[in-house]
Amino acid sequence: MRWFSSNKNKLLMLLPTVLLYLAYILMPIVIAIYYSFTKFTGIGTPQYVGMSNYQRLFSDPIFIIALKNTFIVLFVTLLILIPGAFLLSLLLNKKMKGLGTIRAINYSPSIIAPIMVGLIWVFILDPQIGLINTFLTKIGLGELTFQWIGGETLTPFSVAIVQSWQSLGYIATIFLAGLTLIPKDLYEAADIDGASKFQQLIHVTIPLLNETFKLNIILVITLCFKIFETVLQLTNGGPNHLSDVLVTYMYSTTFTAGEYGYGMAIAVASLVATILFAGAFLGLFTLGKRVSNKEGV
Amino acid sequence: MKTSKIIVSLLLLISAFLVGCSNNDSEQSANGTTTIDFAIHVANPAEQEPAFYQLIEKFQAENPDIKINLIGKEQQEHVKSIKMMSQSDKLPDVFWMLPASAAELQDAGMLMELNEFIDGNPDIKDALNENMLNTYVADGKQYGLPYQPLVTGLFYNKALFDQYGVKVPQTYEELTAVTKVFEQNGITTIAKGAKDEYSVWAFLTMLSRYGYFDKIDAILAGEESYNNQDFVNYYAKIDELRKLGAFPDNVSTQSYFQAVEQFLNGQAAMLDSGMWDVQKIEQSKIGKDVGFWWGPTFKDGVGNQQVSSVVPAAPLLVSKKVGEDEAKKEAILKLFKFYYGEEGTQIMAENQVPPMTNAEVTINEEEHPLFKRLVDQIQLEGWESQPNQPDLVVPEAIANAMYDSIYGVINGTYTPKQAAKVVADKISETN
Incomplete structure (x- = not known):
């Protein structure tokens, strides 16, 4: 047993995973960074261009639009998804008849391929043939019909709603797992102390789900920074890139326009933005915790 | 000894795994x-x-x-x-x-x-x-x-033109006139889908009628600008068609394939497409009533206006x-x-691919009326093909900017000047 748990053996057992991680995760990132400093069409030898692809990012109006759209999708999704999934998990945590079926239905959008989700929502959101505008027109509320997709402003908001719909069950399931881990004694003690259900929620449930909230928010951030298929299916980034997000713009620049170097600069910028955003959030979370601990003292 | 054996085995395993991913x-x-x-x-x-x-x-x-x-x-x-x-x-x-x-x-x-x-x-x-x-x-x-010849233009539904008492247009002015009639009757004049930005074939031929091939070499060499008055005039014509309601209301969320369906269902009078759709159109319910047109000529165009598009x-x-x-x-x-050779060309023709040589091919007009009409248009006296399709003589990035500029005007996102500038900027970036 001692032989088995020696440091050498631990390293040996980690080696296959580390090698695969290096080959399939880190190496592509390093290669992408290398290409981001080149002008390359995918054929021939890449031509080194220094920082010019990165400089171009700041003067490229479509990149700015894609970045703005990604942030709109992120903020709206966070606003809908985190409270929505938390409230849903509270409901799913109640004892009721048919709970298993309800939980399964609630999780079902998460197992549909995103490209199919996009297709389903085209039939709901399309301004001309979509369910929403057709319904509004039929009941005499034609003035409330909008260009939910394909217009100049609303597409990222619609994408956020679609993303929230798809991920609600998944995020709620993680909250639910967190809820089941909270000891029942704490609620009994709070009951004895005369705390209302709302007070129990604020002072027991939410503080004890601190780490679950953190995990879910990080998950939502990464989900939103890699949204691709939904946008592709809803609008393909159109009209004229106005609904592009970072990944769709990176894809069209790299593979449709054949600008591999610039496309990789967009990919690296997206990676950096995701890391910075997730890091900033974690920093704020830790800071908030320290402040509340100090106040507690 | 045991440890080194394990390491060697592992490395071999990983190498085999990685090698297995490459093609033989x-x-x-x-x-x-x-x-x-x-x-x-x-x-x-x-x-x-x-x-x-x-x-x-x-x-x-x-x-x-x-x-x-x-x-x-x-x-x-x-x-x-x-x-x-x-x-x-x-x-x-x-x-x-x-x-x-x-x-x-x-x-x-x-x-x-x-x-x-x-x-x-x-x-x-x-x-x-x-x-x-x-x-x-x-x-x-x-x-x-x-690979094949590329023949592109506008298919038109003759039955719809007859139903609304309008003639198939030849000039841009005639096209605007029929657009007004179709718009009043709830018919889309030209079916298009901006979700597939490359679907602008007939509009690229129209660009040739504004002197594209006289200018493009100088433009790519940086001696002239894509943002010139002739090209702005070209985009202004597309803008005018948009304002007249020539394109589908949902053009920005529609794909090219939906545009084809719109045409086949008799909801649109024309379709911007090419020879690859001949078979599909012939097999549809409107198949016998469809003709093929190279697109409008322009009074303010540059050079020869009778430009067809039979390109490689x-x-x-x-x-x-x-x-x-x-x-x-x-x-x-x-x-x-x-x-x-002749045998290959004949097999192509039997499958509705027009010849790219001067070889004589036999076409069964009964079975393939639209294909016959398309080949007749190719052989039409007085019409000369553009040397190539405008997007095929520039790098992919510029070609994509051209698609973007045309659909930008069709969607109402770009003004004619902005559209020309989008391409001019991309040319500067690419150079």
Whole structure:
């Protein structure tokens, strides 16, 4: 047993995973960074261009639009998804008849391929043939019909709603797992102390789900920074890139326009933005915790 | 000892795993049979490219010592795959490629010259239309041959024109007049789908009527700007059509394939498309009532206005490595001789692909009325084809900016000046 748990053996057992991680995760990132400093069409030898692809990012109006759209999708999704999934998990945590079926239905959008989700929502959101505008027109509320997709402003908001719909069950399931881990004694003690259900929620449930909230928010951030298929299916980034997000713009620049170097600069910028955003959030979370601990003292 | 054995085994396992992901070299001249790897831009050639597929089948039947291994992938996937293979010097023997990338492969010295084939077959050289050969020549080297001719324009539903008492237009002014009539009657004049930005064929030919080919070399050389008055006038015409309601209300969320359905269902009077849709249209309920038009002429256009569009499609290329294998090279040149010869041209015509040579082909007008009309338009007196499609003579990035600019005006996102500037800016960036 001692032989088995020696440091050498631990390293040996980690080696296959580390090698695969290096080959399939880190190496592509390093290669992408290398290409981001080149002008390359995918054929021939890449031509080194220094920082010019990165400089171009700041003067490229479509990149700015894609970045703005990604942030709109992120903020709206966070606003809908985190409270929505938390409230849903509270409901799913109640004892009721048919709970298993309800939980399964609630999780079902998460197992549909995103490209199919996009297709389903085209039939709901399309301004001309979509369910929403057709319904509004039929009941005499034609003035409330909008260009939910394909217009100049609303597409990222619609994408956020679609993303929230798809991920609600998944995020709620993680909250639910967190809820089941909270000891029942704490609620009994709070009951004895005369705390209302709302007070129990604020002072027991939410503080004890601190780490679950953190995990879910990080998950939502990464989900939103890699949204691709939904946008592709809803609008393909159109009209004229106005609904592009970072990944769709990176894809069209790299593979449709054949600008591999610039496309990789967009990919690296997206990676950096995701890391910075997730890091900033974690920093704020830790800071908030320290402040509340100090106040507690 | 034990530990080192485990390490070696693990490394071998990982190497085997990584090596397993790479492609094997193609089979060559095994058992007296020469195998040609032929990579094509559609996933299912039998269904999606029947003319090509039947030609290959016939060739194999006539040449049992040559086996053609067709490798089909959806176009974008195919292009990516060819680019990846070019990086590891493992190009397939023969392959379809986008024109701009083909020129880059030639610059990188990865292609076999086809001068030997052209010079060795004067009958084919003389029969091929001039632009079919000239397009894929660089420094006197023939590096590619057209896959097929590319014939694009506007299909029109004659029944709808008759129903609303309007004539099929010839000029831009006539087009605006019929647009007003169709708009009043809830009919879309030109079915289009901006979700597939490349679907602007007839509009690219219209750009040729504003002197595109007189200017493009100077524009790419930085001596002239794409943002010039003639091109702004061209975009202004598209803008005027938009304002008149010529395009579908949901053009920004509609795909090209939905636009085709819109036309086939009789909801649109015209469709911006090309020869590849002939079979589908002929098999539809409106099939017998459809005609083909090259698009409007313009009073403020530049140069010849009677411009048609019979240009070489993307080229077929041969990997340079083939030149080192005499048996394979001979087999490929034999295939090309069949492909561009009379028999190949006839097989193409039977599958509604117009000839790219001056060979006489038989068309069954009863069965294929639209194809006959399309070939009649190709042979129309007084009309001259543009040398190439405007997007096919510029790098992919600029071509995409051109699509973006045209749909930008159709969607109402760009003004004519902004549209011209979008392309001009992309040209500056690319240079």
